[in-house]
Amino acid sequence: KAGVTQTPRYLIKTRGQQVTLSCSPISGHRSVSWYQQTPGQGLQFLFEYFSETQRNKGNFPGRFSGRQFSNSRSEMNVSTLELGDSALYLCASSSGMEQFFGPGTRLTVL
Amino acid sequence: DAKTTQPNSMESNEEEPVHLPCNHSTISGTDYIHWYRQLPSQGPEYVIHGLTSNVNNRMASLAIAEDRKSSTLILHRATLRDAAVYYCILFSGTYKYIFGTGTRLKVLA
Numbered sequence: 757k758a759g760v761t762q763t764p765r766y767l768i769k770t771r772g773q774q775v776t777l778s779c780s781p782i783s784g785h786r787s788v789s790w791y792q793q794t795p796g797q798g799l800q801f802l803f804e805y806f807s808e809t810q811r812n813k814g815n816f817p818g819r820f821s822g823r824q825f826s827n828s829r830s831e832m833n834v835s836t837l838e839l840g841d842s843a844l845y846l847c848a849s850s851s852g853m854e855q856f857f858g859p860g861t862r863l864t865v866l
Numbered sequence: 867d868a869k870t871t872q873p874n875s876m877e878s879n880e881e882e883p884v885h886l887p888c889n890h891s892t893i894s895g896t897d898y899i900h901w902y903r904q905l906p907s908q909g910p911e912y913v914i915h916g917l918t919s920n921v922n923n924r925m926a927s928l929a930i931a932e933d934r935k936s937s938t939l940i941l942h943r944a945t946l947r948d949a950a951v952y953y954c955i956l957f958s959g960t961y962k963y964i965f966g967t968g969t970r971l972k973v974l975a
């Protein structure tokens with residue numbers, strides 16, 4: 757069974773640009789969550805989608821948004837990038853008690 | 867959301883047991899206790915979870931205090947591959963995981 761895949765793995769953007777990250781969950785999983793990991797703040801929950809609906813949201817500004825498609829694939833978008841958005845963005849999928857995390861997308865904002 | 871408290875770091879010798887503690891004094895009756903670990907340059911991976919009773923799986927054991935205000939993850943024989951950051955998380959039915967700072971486990975050869 758293939759694991760959670762995230763694309764791209766690495767990304768470099770400049771301030772003010774926008775970025776879209778993609779996550780393909782494990783087949784059959786309908787819940788997809790997104791997390792931001794930085795050295796200073798650790799792992800922070802962004803949002804969770806289930807059957808194309810946002811079910812939970814963390815404390816991030818509106819520049820961070822996401823969506824989920826009918827095949828459970830999910831994307832997150834960050835608009836008007838700031839230097840502080842440089843982080844590892846992790847996606848996780850779940851169908852029960854256990855979350856399966858992808859390898860992450862490393863975003864660097866210059 | 868209920869929080870957990872863990873020591874920042876611990877050390878263990880290879881082949882010895884490791885007990886990683888976690889305090890969760892504000893746990894509610896329906897919260898599950900989940901443990902994940904994050905190896906270097908990887909996303910977190912599930913280790914074990916429990917509600918009230920102690921649990922065992924191929925990776926580890928989870929000992930839960932009778933009042934459920936604390937728990938301990940037990941690695942029976944630490945190996946170098948177990949060096950990671952271990953997170954204790956309370957799961958209340960949604961995947962809005964609140965990660966603490968975790969415990970960085972160092973395994974000495």
